[in-house]
Amino acid sequence: ASPCDRPVPPTAGLSHDKWEIDPAELHLLEELGSGQFGVVRRGKWRGSIDVAVKMMKEGTMSEDDFIEEAKVMTKLQHQNLVQLYGVCSKDRPIYIVTEYMRHGSLLNYLRRHETTLGVNVGLLLDMCIQVCKGMAYLERHNYIHRDLAARNCLVGSENVVKVADFGLARYVLDDQYTSSGGTKFPIKWAPPEVLNYTRFSSKSDVWAYGVLMWEVFTCGKMPYGRLKNTEVVERVQRGLILERPKACFKEVYEVMRKCWAHCPEVRPSFRVLKEQLINVSQGLL
Numbered sequence: 001a002s003p004c005d006r007p008v009p010p011t012a013g014l015s016h017d018k019w020e021i022d023p024a025e026l027h028l029l030e031e032l033g034s035g036q037f038g039v040v041r042r043g044k045w046r047g048s049i050d051v052a053v054k055m056m057k058e059g060t061m062s063e064d065d066f067i068e069e070a071k072v073m074t075k076l077q078h079q080n081l082v083q084l085y086g087v088c089s090k091d092r093p094i095y096i097v098t099e100y101m102r103h104g105s106l107l108n109y110l111r112r113h114e115t116t117l118g119v120n121v122g123l124l125l126d127m128c129i130q131v132c133k134g135m136a137y138l139e140r141h142n143y144i145h146r147d148l149a150a151r152n153c154l155v156g157s158e159n160v161v162k163v164a165d166f167g168l169a170r171y172v173l174d175d176q177y178t179s180s181g182g183t184k185f186p187i188k189w190a191p192p193e194v195l196n197y198t199r200f201s202s203k204s205d206v207w208a209y210g211v212l213m214w215e216v217f218t219c220g221k222m223p224y225g226r227l228k229n230t231e232v233v234e235r236v237q238r239g240l241i242l243e244r245p246k247a248c249f250k251e252v253y254e255v256m257r258k259c260w261a262h263c264p265e266v267r268p269s270f271r272v273l274k275e276q277l278i279n280v281s282q283g284l285l
C-alpha cells in the first residue's frame with residue numbers, strides 16, 4: 001500500500017526525545033566546581049560544542065520530577081538565560097547539560113574585577129539590565145527562579161551575563177536549603193512573604209533582583225554584612241532596607257528601592273524594571 005494509506009504511528013518523530021542527550025556524544029573535561037547537586041565539569045558535546053555538565057550526586061535531587069520539568073526548561077530560550085541543552089537520564093548519575101559560560105559566576109567575577117569594574121558604572125548597570133532582560137523573559141513565561149542572586153548568574157565573553165539554574169530550587173532534597181529555617185536558605189535575598197509563608201512569585205524574584213543589583217554595585221559584597229540570618233529577618237520585617245552603595249547613582253538606587261516594597265503587588269514587574277533601567281542608563285551615559 002502507498003505510504004499515504006498506512007496510518008502514521010503516534011510515536012513517529014517522538015522516538016528521539018530531543019531533551020535526551022546520548023552520553024557517548026559527551027567528552028568530559030576539567031571540573032568547574034560543585035553546587036547543590038554535586039560536581040560540575042566542562043565538556044564538549046558532539047566534538048565541538050562547549051557545555052557544562054552537572055553530574056547529579058545521589059540523594060541530592062528529586063530526579064524523576066526534574067526529568068519531567070527538563071522538557072519544559074529546554075523550551076525556555078533567551079540570550080540572557082543559560083540554555084539547558086538536555087539531560088542524560090537513561091543511567092545514574094543523571095547528567096544535566098547546559099551552555100558553558102567561560103568566566104564563571106557573576107559574584108566571583110565582580111569580586112575578581114572590583115578595581116576595574118568599581119569605576120565603570122555603565123558596565124555595572126549594563127550587567128543589571130542583562131539579568132533583568134532574562135528575568136523579564138521568565139516572568140513572561142510565568143516561570144519563577146526562586147533563588148536569583150549574583151552567585152546564580154554566569155558571565156561569558158564580552159561581559160555577557162546570563163541567569164542560570166532557574167527553577168532548580170524545587171528539586172533540591174536538602175531541607176537545610178529548602179526550608180526557610182535551614183542554614184542554606186537564601187534569607188538575605190528573600191522578601192517578607194517568603195520569610196513568613198514561603199510564598200514565591202515573580203514579585204519575590206523582583207525583591208531578590210534588587211539585592212542582586214546591590215551586589216553588582218558593591219562589586220560582590222555580602223548583603224547586610226556579617227549580620228546573622230535571624231537579625232536580617234527581624235530587620236526586613238521592620239522594613240529596613242540595604243543602604244545605597246557608593247558606586248550607585250541616586251536614580252539607580254531609586255529603582256533598587258522599588259524592588260524592596262514590603263507588599264509584592266507594589267513592586268514593579270521585570271518588564272517595567274527593564275524600561276526604567278534602560279531610561280536611567282540612557283539618561284546617565
Ligand SMILES: CN(C)c1ccc2c(c1)CCN(c1cccc(-c3cc(Nc4ccc(C(=O)N5CCOCC5)cn4)c(=O)n(C)c3)c1CO)C2=O
Nearest residue numbers: 032033034035036040052100101102103104147165168169
Ligand atoms: C538549586 N540551585 C539554585 C542551584 C543548583 C545547582 C547549582 C547552582 C544553583 C549554582 C552553582 N552551581 C554550579 C556549580 C559549579 C559550576 C557551575 C557552572 C560553572 C560554569 N562556568 C565556569 C567557568 C569558569 C570557572 C572558573 O573556574 N573560573 C576560575 C578562573 O576564572 C574564570 C572562572 C567556573 N565556572 C558554567 O558555565 N556553568 C554552566 C555552570 C555552577 C552553576 O550552574 C550549580 O550547579
